[in-house]
Amino acid sequence: MRFALSEDQRALRDGVRELLAGECPPALVRAAWTDPAAAARSLWAKLTALGIAGAAVPTARGGLGLAACDVVPLLEEAGRAAVPLPILETAFVAAPLLAQDAGATPALERLLAGELLVACALDGATGVPYGAIADLVLVSAGAADGLAVHVLDAGSACRPERSIDHARAVARLLTPPSVDRRPLALTHGERVAAWHRGVVGCAAELVGLGRTLLARTAAYVKERHQFGVPVGSFQAVKHHLADGLLALEFAAPAVLRAAWSIDRGCASVGRDAAMAKALASEAAERVARIALQCHGAIAYTTEYDLHLFAKRVWASSRTWGSAEWQRGRVAVALGLQLD
């Protein structure tokens, strides 16, 4: 038993953290608010140079062949920096799926070269995060666990919409999507695994977002003075922040465990992924609330950076299954069906 990242996993994660600290500062996230495509392309080129696009693609198909336990910490970093890119969707969900179907090889090759961003609409919702800047969109013709996965041209399948988080470049799936090609040739297991990767990856991003929100808030309340003292010396403020840390510290291990269950193909993977997402969504939402409250009015403006992270939480905590929906999955796994 050993429940911690290996040295290699930590080194990889730290490398990505460092890269994003330099290449994806809040200024870039802010730039993505006005021109999401331009910001996304420049950042994606740098991440592709690291091999991120093919991180979860088997080496035989030109990727890095990394496991979920390697990639999930990287997605937490993506969340930490509020990366304005469908990095989860492209690298962790779509790329391994495209790699399963020989017919999709041209798309896979372009993806690995960093020429292709992929959005996902696998959770049955019609809003597609990053649909407005993606080249392709994966849609499932069926329920959440995925009946058939189709690859569509994002341009013709979606119409841009406005998210509260402009950097998410959300689009609406046109109904009914014109599915004129054959679906990806996938086994049921492969489709379900893709769903789990999406759920767990999104949970990791939410934990990362929460960590940034909490760190920024802790820094702020040490600096901001009222009544002649830092506001962080007030116990009400301290307890809010303590609650935020508690929520994150008890969500993060569940996310990492779910990654392990994916890698091992554990029978409990569905339950573990659902539990991870439920905890991560709630933790991130909670921290976002706390961050706003402990900053006061300064956080209630778009001129201050905090909203870039908070809005990402509000935008993404319900994708890939809301906390409540995921708890419903856990209920089923525990044999607690309602009559």
Add this chain to the structure above:
Amino acid sequence: MDLTYTETEQAFRTQARKWLQANVPRGLRSGDTAEGFAQHVEWEKRLFDARWAVVSWPERYGGRDASLWEWLIFEEEYYRAGAPPRVTQNGIFLLAPTVFEYGTPQQQDAILPRMAAAEDLWCQGWSEPGAGSDLAATASRAVRDPAGGWRLTGQKTWTTRGAFCTHLFGLFRTDPASERHRGLTYFLVALDADGVTVRGFERLDGDEGFAEVFLEDVHVADDAILGGVGEGWRVAMSTTGSERGLTLRSPGRFMSAAERLIELAQARGSDVTPLLRDRIVQAWIDAEAYQLFTLGQVTKIADGGSPGAESSLNKVFWSELDIRLHATALDLLGAGAELDGPWMRGFLFALAGPIYAGTNEIQRNIIAERLLGLPRT
């Protein structure tokens, strides 16, 4: 990453499970009554005879030299088997780690085997009428006896099972001129010594689980001091770390309670509303999250780290989880919940969790100040 147990660890689990299945007693009275306490001590002696009382201790003290992982496994099996609460816990889980860390070899040899065998039964004498959260306000004092040793005077209170235990560990002020954390010393006292008066009184559940301990000029020898004169605060902090963290409340306890909650829900069938179902699932998820958190923590300890202020995260989480778990069970039971049954008893006990072992307000202060670096007030 490796979330599997080795074959040796699995064999250890099987062995523990088998023994517990065959030996766990049923229907004991509450360990917070005189009669029930005696029954629980009998059980502790059986555990000791079969070398299951203190699995992580060295063999020479009655343990199995078990790793922390094996200890976690044992705890899981212990609660899964529905075995009785450990009336020895304040000794084996709180005092013992401190004795291992600060005791002289002579003290270790004198204290630990008798503790493991449930011959000596230890209670914790921190709180005083004027020193609850503010432990540094300890007023009980110790003065040197010119003829050798020390003389202790003062009052301890809220002492769990003090009326049934044989020994007490606690802080006494050895430097009358000192203030706050300085000048305190950690003493070990036999409760049958001259000058000790113990008065038991009822806790919320109606059992005599609390006691006041009055000390009047009680003589103890020099070797009743653990860790040196004036070192009491530092020594005591190692005990409180154990109390908040893993050792007092291992995840097995909450996981088995969550399993029982699910069984209760399944038995109630269609009485389970969607809202209640969601709370049940949430409670189960939280118990599982606590388990996962502790696996990370044990990995850190196995790598040579120490949990430090992180044990405050454990404390807040397990105590609030315990209340949610039991409150959910009561709501499942509905109007019948008021009956004096295990869930109601469990609920009443859970309500104490955010108070003892350092209140959760104090823990949140520690989390904010020591883990997030916020300024002290």
